[in-house]
Amino acid sequence: MNNLGTALLNRFERRGNLANIDRAISVEEDAVRLTPHDHPDKPRYLSSLGTALLTRFERLGNLADIDRAISVEEDAARLPPHDHPDKPRYLNNVGTALLNRFERLGNLADIDRAILVREDAVRLAPHDHPDKPRYLNNLGTVLLTRFKRLGNLADIDRAISVEEDAVRLIPHDHPDKPTCLSNLGSSLFTRFKHLHDVASLNNAILAFSAAARSSAGPSSVRLRAALQWIRCAHLIPSESLLNAYALAIDLIPQAAWLGLPLQDRHRELLVRAADVVRDAAADALARGYYNTAVERLELSRSVVWSQLLQLRTPLDELQSRDSTLANRLRQVSYELEQGSGNDMIRIEMKNDIKLSLEEQVGRYYGLAMERETILSEVRCLPGLERFLLPKTVSQLAPSAHSGPVVILNASQYGCDALVLLAESDDVLHVPLADITYDQVQKLQESLNQLLSENGRVLSPMDRAIEFSPINRSPDESFKLILSVLWKKVVRPVLDALALSTPNAGELSRVFWCPTGPFSFLPIHAAGLYDDADTGPKLSDFVISSYTPTLSALALPSHEGTTANTMCLAVVPQPASDGLTRLPGAQIEIGHIKTMLQSSPSTPVSLVESIGTVDDVLTKMKESDWIHIACHGVQNAHSPLDSGIVLAGGRHLMLRDVIKLARRRGGLAFLSACQTATGNEDLPKEAVNLATGMLLAGYGGVVSTMWSIKDSDAPEVVKSVYEQLFQDGNLPDYRQAAKALHYAVKRLREEHNVPFVSWASFVHIGL
Template sequence: MHRTTRTLQQDADRHRKLAIERDKLLQEIRRLPDFERFLLPKDFAQLRASAHSGPVVMLNAADTRCDALILLADVDHVIHVPLPKFNLQRSVGLQNMLGRLLGHARATPFDDREGMRATRGAGSWETLLSTLFNGVIKPVLDALAFSTVGDLSRIFWCPTGPFVFLPIHAAGLYGTQYSSPGHKVSDFVISSYTPTLSILAQPNCHVAHSNDFRLLLVGQPSSDGQAPLRGVAPELRHIRTVVENPTSACTTLVESSVGTVEEVLGLMKDADWVHFACHGVQDAATPTNSGLCLANGRRLKISDIIGLSRSRSGLAFLSACQTAMGDEGLTDEAIHIAAGMLFAGYGGVIGTMWSISDKLAPIVARRVYEYLFRNGTRPDHRDAARALHEAVGHLRESGDASFATWVPFIHVGL
């Protein structure tokens, strides 16, 4: 059999020809409207657009130093904030401490939305959160001149590396000697997280003003083989009570009937908002298989969610475990369920950094929806961060919740 053998020169000529062809195609594409920067790095003006609703703070941990980089909508340069009291070793140490704390605070099987027990350990929440506050948060607040307690600006944390696993939003000094306002990040700002700058910059925050508002409720199916969640029924009941109140917005409640992946995906396409109250699973081996447990032992996976074609923005409330927990092998990539919801087109997501209490989840959900529907008008998903801030703050100050049970609730996106 005759076989044609190409020389090295012929291979080089072919590659050069393809490269010239590619450059010509890119030039043609970039002459099209809105494609001027196709396959080019984002310029600073595009990155700065991500700070339209508040400062965006990128946190970086490296072997030699840790830094915060701040973007402001009206400042034409990045504000660099060194973090001399913090380093990579300390951030990794806090991550390990958090793991021990969560092991020590394990819940009983019926009192969490994960259905598995953690191992025992030891640590100090006060030490973890005060180290974060003094070493990371305080320098950032000082650089932004956020010194007035109660004057709550939005702030968007974009963590990388070990910072991905740390509860930045809960940093502060706790204890009776610090009971007065001014010692916690929540006294100065309303915290949201963002997996990427582009998520905030993209124009997906349009809020319709028609009365055609549909809220989808998805509860834990009874036939999925998971441990029963006793808090799901009261949680959904609380939401119905708030939404169906005559003084609230005209809202159509849509509920999943069988809880299959196919049914839920179909309903999500047409609903404005979605609320899940179920088990959640973070798959360490294959992060895109992480998801929400539905009927027939199946999950609504991240891969299913990001493939969803939605034309609306809105809120996704994920009242489940580990829905905003990063992957240790891919700390600089946004691979968790909450991020998947953002990529699917939701403007904002309420998620969880670890397992949550089945007893307290309904309380948080009720207070969030009471705030969002308080004015009797169509709710705005951009109010969800403040709604969660108020709900968790009330839970924290009530004394009825431990650190492990109120800290995991976070807001992601706008």
């Protein structure tokens, strides 16, 4: 029964299903109850129950769980005699539970007692005990915690001392070595912040760098160490900063793609990694390494952005090419990430045979070597030569085949534009010297406030919303935001591209790839909108599209349609969803039908969905284009649950869309609110349904950055489709950006709608 509980706990930690942890606790309670008090395995069963209760507390925060975890761990520690080999482990577990409760409630008695029991664990463990370094390291952790609360220098000095002992005792290639080094670095850095002792800071850098460079240990631990190393190296002149950034960049794919559950701590790590990648790009730019900056930013967008959403990983392509290699790599990587000496569950499942320090090192070294062997085999496959390595600029340059691609980097160390041109492997660097990261953030915050005041963000789900009366004109606020974007962001880029005068003829395309807070600003609408509306505007110079990554602009290997006809699926708002009706949705569909009927020679067949989730997914898979005119919803707390409201109030969610396996190409027209909106939980990444459509295989997407007015959408839809279908031939989805450009221009100029109405419409992709 105890073993069953352990297996259930393992599955919970892998998949996060609460039913598993609840059942694990239940069967472990039965194991404890059925075991006599004097049975030699009673302490182990109690400890297993305590571990499961603590795990559930960490997930749900129920105080009853942590109180009971402490109680059963104390029972486990009391039962064995002092010379029992497992006594130190049980005492250490008591300390872990007490530390968790202290961090939740702040009761000093808990942290004092945690220190006492962990001191006992260290004292009782023989010098050659395989877990001695871990007990020393854990004692240092609680001493550091108490120092942060009380500021007693004796605590931080002792924490450093015992953590140095842990580092000395643990072998070089042991999987726990990076953790011990990182904890030592944290204590040294804390001492520096308290005393401004430069020697402590230098030693912290040495500890963090050694942890990050380690050949052993989970990649997530080493990435955290690299991030701390960067933080420290910025505080003093340090030649190690360039190496720290480079190592962090190398570790991101390893920490991100391994197929592990994206628990909160892992997700948070990747958000911080995205910040650091932008800082790394700024550092590379300051050194004149423009290509390096682009490669780092693309890595951030293609790995971090995808993994935050649990989207496609590099393993998907390998799986389709060689499933045996993919499965081997997945399993070995998982064991490397989870198989540290801290994993008591793994040790217990090895028939209670404790591995010595040397045996643990040998096992981990074997796994690491096997992973390198597998990676070497993978990189021998055609097209996978740089598997889990950043793409080079020469590989990324073809992304600019339809027009310049402008990456907007926002870092606390500077804002810059990086331009890729199809005819050149050289990156054009445009410093955005007149705007700072804080100013970009303030622009984003101002826009959010403006939209909220106008009812455009307050409601999580709407398309037919009416404007709320306010005391000031929102257009004036929009003018200010768009003028700042024009003067400080867009105009410098246009000047660098020699686009200084409006083009009276055919406009060229520009693809914007914004990062950080730039991701939530309407770059496409930048301009000077004076009272006479005669000021320069970006739309006078170019047709703007967005892209989440450079790789997303790669040309498909084949067209979305293989015949001389195409199928367009339309999804009008279903009648049974219980929400406000959208008269405009039916008008949109009517425009499309009328247009096709008036041109019977156009080789397009129209199919209409019944509006259920299953039917819409089927239509998406079977049709070439799709037009959705429904209520949209952006889930502020779970990006994967954002999507479209369909029949019966059910949602077509981002998590459903990204599972589609459809042929590449075609247009997705999302005439719904907030389908290109950002997410408050991931404030530095644009996570939405529109970019998910690209991952599902669509070549281009028309979408909205915020809520739209129901009467505006039909005007835009009519104009876009008239342009796309005007010659009676098979339409090209790659002309959608141009069609949207002129449709929005007409809406703004002829219908005189406010900024909040027309600036929401955007094009993403090719």
